[in-house]
Amino acid sequence: MIYRAQKKEMARTRLITEIGNGTDTIMLPVMELPYLAKHYRIKLSRSRMAFQLIDTKSGANLSWTNGVQLTSAVLEMSVPLPPLIFVPFWKVAKLRSLLQVPHFAAIRILSDHTNRYLDMLVLRKMQQDLSATPTMAVTVPVYPVLPSVLPPASAPPLEKY
Numbered sequence: 001m002i003y004r005a006q007k008k009e010m011a012r013t014r015l016i017t018e019i020g021n022g023t024d025t026i027m028l029p030v031m032e033l034p035y036l037a038k039h040y041r042i043k044l045s046r047s048r049m050a051f052q053l054i055d056t057k058s059g060a061n062l063s064w065t066n067g068v069q070l071t072s073a074v075l076e077m078s079v080p081l082p083p084l085i086f087v088p089f090w091k092v093a094k095l096r097s098l099l100q101v102p103h104f105a106a107i108r109i110l111s112d113h114t115n116r117y118l119d120m121l122v123l124r125k126m127q128q129d130l131s132a133t134p135t136m137a138v139t140v141p142v143y144p145v146l147p148s149v150l151p152p153a154s155a156p157p158l159e160k161y
Helices: 001-008 089-099
Strands: 013-020 025-031 040-044 052-055 058-065 068-072 078-079 083-089 103-112 115-125
Touching: 013 089, 025 083, 025 089, 040 115, 052 089, 058 089, 083 089
Parallel strands: none
Antiparallel strands: 013 025, 013 103, 040 068, 052 058, 058 083, 068 078, 103 115
16 A cells, blocks of 8 residues: 555656547557656657557557657656556457547647646558548538628729738
8 A cells, every 4th residue: 555655656647548530439558657747858760660469368468669759858768658458358459440440649648647648649540541432522501601692783992901
């Protein structure tokens, strides 16, 4: 019990991976960091970024660290990221379905005691499937189209300033 209280006090920042497709989202905890978020820098190479789901007996592991590097700006040293994120068995089917459709991935950086959102880094932007055949789509404007307002022909010309 004393260990848990000390561990809660020591972890000041949490990294959480968020994967979603606009309607469904899964958040998976990555790791806890002992210092404030402003003491870390994340370098990202989106071209090397890839997610791979590896099944295990009790759930799955998500491989994700290609192209992500975390460094401590104060200590000037690299912080090792866990190469695999554990996915509980009740989230595996949803995550597998998200990874098969166009999806986004991000890292949320949260504070310790309030768990409020501090910062977000987009690992992968959601892209549409380019291999799908184009279909006839009807676009509906968000706002109604207003008729153009023109002055009547008998109105005097507008003054220019």
